[in-house]
Amino acid sequence: MVGALVRTRVASNGSMVVQVRGNVGEAATVQLRRALLHALLRVRTHRLVVDLRQAGWVDPLGVGTVVAGCDVASDRSVSVVVHRPTHGVARRLRAAGLPGKVLQRR
Structure with missing residues (x-):
């Protein structure tokens, strides 16, 4: 099974972007947390x-x-x-206590 790749970058507006590509399992969770x-x-940063x-x-x-x-x-x-999670991931994030206003589905 292919794991995820987690990258960070600073956007032109100064926001820190943490980009996740692929499936997030145990190893990718460590990368994501870091x-x-x-x-x-x-x-x-002022915006994540x-x-x-x-x-x-x-x-x-x-x-x-x-x-x-x-x-x-x-x-x-x-x-x-939290930019464009899949429907299932968004549902789990909300169930785990993430405020809906943080989710950006488009």
Whole structure:
């Protein structure tokens, strides 16, 4: 089974983008957690975009990691957008406590 690739970049507007491509299992969850913490604690961005448009499925640990990252961002007054998750991933994120206003389906 192919794992995910997690990349980070700074967008032209200064937002930190964490892009996920592929299926998020255990190994990719570790990469995702590191990328989110780096963006929030080291770079100290003002806006975080978690781009899931090219992500396949996300396992429960990955879902928890995204939600926890969004919680940390909120605590640090960083605006967060979870960009284009699949319907199933969006449903699991909401069930795990992610506010619907954070999800950007288009």
